[in-house]
Amino acid sequence: MHDIKETIHEVIFAVLPIACVVILMQFTIIWLPMETFLQFLAGLVMVTLGLMFFLVGVQVGLLPVGEMIGSALPRTGKASLVIIFGFILGFVVTVAEPDVRVLAIQVDIVSDGQIGKNLLIYTVALGVAFFVGLAMLRIILNIPITYLLVGGYGAVFLMASFTPAHFIPISFDAGGVTTGPMTVPFILALGVGVASVLRGKTASSDGFGLVALASIGPILAVMLLGVFFT
Incomplete structure (x- = not known):
């Protein structure tokens, strides 16, 4: 459980900077169409969730299996x-x-x-x-x-x-x-x-x-x- 929480924190802090930069540019410089900006926000949520699941999967499955195959x-x-x-x-x-x-x-x-x-x-x-x-x-x-x-x-x-x-x-x-x-x-x-x-x-x-x-x-x-x- 601790590893899952740590992974969630890592993903959030990894995605947060690019989210902040794009949002800041949206309302100061680039002014994308609102539909495009909302698509970006939706994509950001999906990427964040996907990275969380993926990294948990790596820790739970890929790393142990890869090392076990290498040992066998x-x-x-x-x-x-x-x-x-x-x-x-x-x-x-x-x-x-x-x-x-x-x-x-x-x-x-x-x-x-x-x-x-x-x-x-x-x-x-x-x-x-x-x-x-x-x-x-x-x-x-x-x-x-x-x-x-x-x-x-x-x-x-x-x-x-x-x-x-x-x-x-x-x-x-x-x-x-x-x-x-x-x-x-x-x-x-x-x-x-x-x-x-x-x-x-x-x-x-x-x-x-x-x-x-x-x-x-x-x-x-x-x-x-x-x-x-x-």
């Missing part, structure tokens, strides 16, 4: 299963990520349907999935994350020289939207669970860094899409 996979004794399921979970969680869908819809609208939203969603999801699988391999082999980050971003800047200009900003935005409220809790919990079993609780910090790696995947994937799309 290494006990099978098969590294390939850890990597394969890391790939699968990275893909399906990204497909469910609301931020990815918002980006895909905007790109679909701006490109007049040339870059379909489903194409972009699945491209981003494949990029995340590949790098989550790579992150699982890193935990298993105890590879320093610095090497993978330097190599990954080196590949990003190399690919940028071959990618059409209009795809570069989309690719970096794709990397940003994968750090949303659905993907981050699950992937972090998964990594901590895997690391805690393979090298004990004291090494559970090895489970962190998955989000940094996972955000490289969609950047490269969208850049590749741009190269082949044109």
Whole structure:
């Protein structure tokens, strides 16, 4: 019960500043039509309630399940299963990520349907999935994350020289939207669970860094899409 109250307070204090700023601008500068302003207030209420339910759901379901799955996979004794399921979970969680869908819809609208939203969603999801699988391999082999980050971003800047200009900003935005409220809790919990079993609780910090790696995947994937799309 205490956690629920704390979540409600967090959401209210997170939403309150933007609500105050928009309301202040409404009655001083912009003077939106009253119908539009009322739609904003209704949307604000729905967003607040949705965030409350979502964050409670993350604490009750996503985090514990993600860590339990991460703990159970290494006990099978098969590294390939850890990597394969890391790939699968990275893909399906990204497909469910609301931020990815918002980006895909905007790109679909701006490109007049040339870059379909489903194409972009699945491209981003494949990029995340590949790098989550790579992150699982890193935990298993105890590879320093610095090497993978330097190599990954080196590949990003190399690919940028071959990618059409209009795809570069989309690719970096794709990397940003994968750090949303659905993907981050699950992937972090998964990594901590895997690391805690393979090298004990004291090494559970090895489970962190998955989000940094996972955000490289969609950047490269969208850049590749741009190269082949044109």
